[in-house]
Amino acid sequence: MSGALIRASDLSVRHAGADQPVLSHIDLRIDPAEIVTVVGPNGSGKSTLVRALLGQVKLASGRVERLAGLRIGYVPQRVHIERAMPMTVRRFLSLPLRVSDAQAAAVLERTGVPGLEGRQIAALSGGQFQRVLLARALLNHPQLLVLDEPTQGLDQPGIIAFYKLIEEVRAETGAAVLMVSHDLLVVMRASDRVICLNGHICCEGTPQVVSAAPAYRALFGAESQGTLALYRHHHDHDHDHVADHVHGPDCAHHHHA
Amino acid sequence: MLDDFMTRALLAGLGLVLATGPLGSFVVWRRMAYFGDSTSHAAILGVALSFAFAMPFYLGTGLVAVAMALAVAWLTGRGQGMDTVLGVIAHSALAVGLLAASFIPALRVNLDAFLFGDILAVSKGDLGWIWGGAVVVLGVLIWRWQRLVTASVNEELALASGIDPGVERLILSLTVAITVAIAIRIVGALLISAMLIVPAAAARAIAKTPEQMAGSATLIGALSVMGGLWASLRLDTPAGPSIVAISAVFYVVFLTLYRK
Numbered sequence: 001m002s003g004a005l006i007r008a009s010d011l012s013v014r015h016a017g018a019d020q021p022v023l024s025h026i027d028l029r030i031d032p033a034e035i036v037t038v039v040g041p042n043g044s045g046k047s048t049l050v051r052a053l054l055g056q057v058k059l060a061s062g063r064v065e066r067l068a069g070l071r072i073g074y075v076p077q078r079v080h081i082e083r084a085m086p087m088t089v090r091r092f093l094s095l096p097l098r099v100s101d102a103q104a105a106a107v108l109e110r111t112g113v114p115g116l117e118g119r120q121i122a123a124l125s126g127g128q129f130q131r132v133l134l135a136r137a138l139l140n141h142p143q144l145l146v147l148d149e150p151t152q153g154l155d156q157p158g159i160i161a162f163y164k165l166i167e168e169v170r171a172e173t174g175a176a177v178l179m180v181s182h183d184l185l186v187v188m189r190a191s192d193r194v195i196c197l198n199g200h201i202c203c204e205g206t207p208q209v210v211s212a213a214p215a216y217r218a219l220f221g222a223e224s225q226g227t228l229a230l231y232r233h234h235h236d237h238d239h240d241h242v243a244d245h246v247h248g249p250d251c252a253h254h255h256h257a
Numbered sequence: 258m259l260d261d262f263m264t265r266a267l268l269a270g271l272g273l274v275l276a277t278g279p280l281g282s283f284v285v286w287r288r289m290a291y292f293g294d295s296t297s298h299a300a301i302l303g304v305a306l307s308f309a310f311a312m313p314f315y316l317g318t319g320l321v322a323v324a325m326a327l328a329v330a331w332l333t334g335r336g337q338g339m340d341t342v343l344g345v346i347a348h349s350a351l352a353v354g355l356l357a358a359s360f361i362p363a364l365r366v367n368l369d370a371f372l373f374g375d376i377l378a379v380s381k382g383d384l385g386w387i388w389g390g391a392v393v394v395l396g397v398l399i400w401r402w403q404r405l406v407t408a409s410v411n412e413e414l415a416l417a418s419g420i421d422p423g424v425e426r427l428i429l430s431l432t433v434a435i436t437v438a439i440a441i442r443i444v445g446a447l448l449i450s451a452m453l454i455v456p457a458a459a460a461r462a463i464a465k466t467p468e469q470m471a472g473s474a475t476l477i478g479a480l481s482v483m484g485g486l487w488a489s490l491r492l493d494t495p496a497g498p499s500i501v502a503i504s505a506v507f508y509v510v511f512l513t514l515y516r517k
Contacts, residue, residue, distance in 0.1 A: 054417060056416055056417075072417070074413075074414070074417040076411070076413035076414060076417065077413075079411050079413070079414065080411070081410055081411065082286055082287075082288075082409075082410075084285050084286050084288075084461060085286040085409065085410065085467060085470075086461060086464040086465050086466055086467065086469065086470050087410065087466065087467065088465055088466055091466045091467065091468075092410070095403065095406060095407040095410060095414075095418075096403045096404055096406075096407040096415070096418045096420060097403075097418075098403075120465065
């Protein structure tokens with residue numbers, strides 16, 4: 001493993017009844033304290049990849065090795081809490097393991113929402129709720145934080161603030177972060193490494209490298225121009241070329257019906 | 258003391274709400290209302306089978322309810338829609354149960370008691386079954402409380418904490434099945450799910466945590482039992498429906514007073 005927290009080799013996942021695998025032949029590793037972001041269109045298998053790395057789905061091939069005793073803090077996609085269930089923030093932090101008031105206060109403080117203990121989860125704003133979910137994920141002092149679309153439903157300032165928080169948490173705790181995201185522009189700035197996924201890994205590397213990669217531009221089209229502009233000074237390229245770029249056939253959008 | 262029919266009725270009702278308060282909260286949180294309803298309708302088949310094979314009807318209804326819970330879990334696990342599976346199994350079981358009942362003279366006379374309950378006719382033997390079942394249900398819920406609540410909050414979060422949401426779901430289905438078996442004598446097959454849902458729904462308005470809701474639901478259930486029995490004694494109303502009607506009053510009052 002040579003220090004990697006998680007390492008996947010030749011990982012493939014197939015959903016029951018589907019003719020095409022959701023993920024095929026993925027190789028990837030996550031090292032301590034790095035922020036890795038997975039981007040990709042809808043249906044590209046981002047969430048499946050996360051769940052495969054966490055060991056929640058059956059693999060069709062390949063293997064996932066996790067560091068022995070790896071502590072993971074996980075924030076799943078679109079957590080919805082039934083309004084029928086009364087739930088204070090304090091009580092929520094004690095699920096499933098009970099934590100002390102001091103621990104609860106500390107993680108809420110850390111994620112920028114101190115003093116929310118007595119509030120009902122259902123009464124929180126989207127941004128507050130995401131921070132509470134992050135606080136809960138920090139309770140077991142994770143070596144790896146896994147965040148699946150953590151900024152869904154947040155406005156632009158909210159998104160930027162949330163990624164800033166993630167960087168702070170990483171700097172403070174040394175936890176590695178694996179994120180799945182749609183917010184190309186912002187997320188690229190906050191990442192050490194970006195993995196561009198569409199059933200397989202189309203391209204990966206530093207944000208600069210990925211944003212200039214033909215496969216990435218083919219996958220995200222116009223939206224990629226924004227991230228490209230961010231890094232323009234690193235590259236000497238021609239915009240008119242984007243449409244003509246030759247790339248692997250399976251890097252184009254293919255939607256799972 | 259147990260020789261007084263009113264004391265026995267009261268003890269039976271209080272035993273039942275020990276199980277229905279916390280369990281009903283899960284039924285509300287997880288939208289299992291239709292499951293509760295279906296299981297209690299299917300229990301009529303259990304009543305008929307118990308008469309046919311001369312076994313204690315708690316055993317017969319319990320077995321049928323548990324079999325139904327397992328069948329539903331198995332079929333939904335194979336991709337069938339929950340609503341459809343419940344509708345097919347529960348109503349088929351009810352229909353077959355009513356058919357069977359028509360061939361059993363003793364049951365034909367008594368069928369009303371099982372559809373609408375007969376808490377005032379509870380015997381000492383019934384009390385044993387009811388309290389035994391309620392203590393088992395409550396014990397299981399307390400034992401697995403943190404896991405059950407986590408799985409009810411969010412299955413993905415539960416999974417990431419090493420909890421198998423499927424196991425917790427099955428446990429709740431089985432405890433509902435046991436509760437149906439012990440409740441049928443008290444409020445009848447038609448009103449069992451009301452005992453699960455109405456007190457818990459009323460408690461929702463005043464509770465801030467899952468534990469407060471489970472506790473308040475139990476208390477509201479207990480007050481409803483006492484009120485219903487009092488009404489039955491004083492006003493000569495049928496006991497089962499009176500209990501449920503009083504819980505409904507709690508629901509309306511709390512919803513009005515504590516509307517957020």
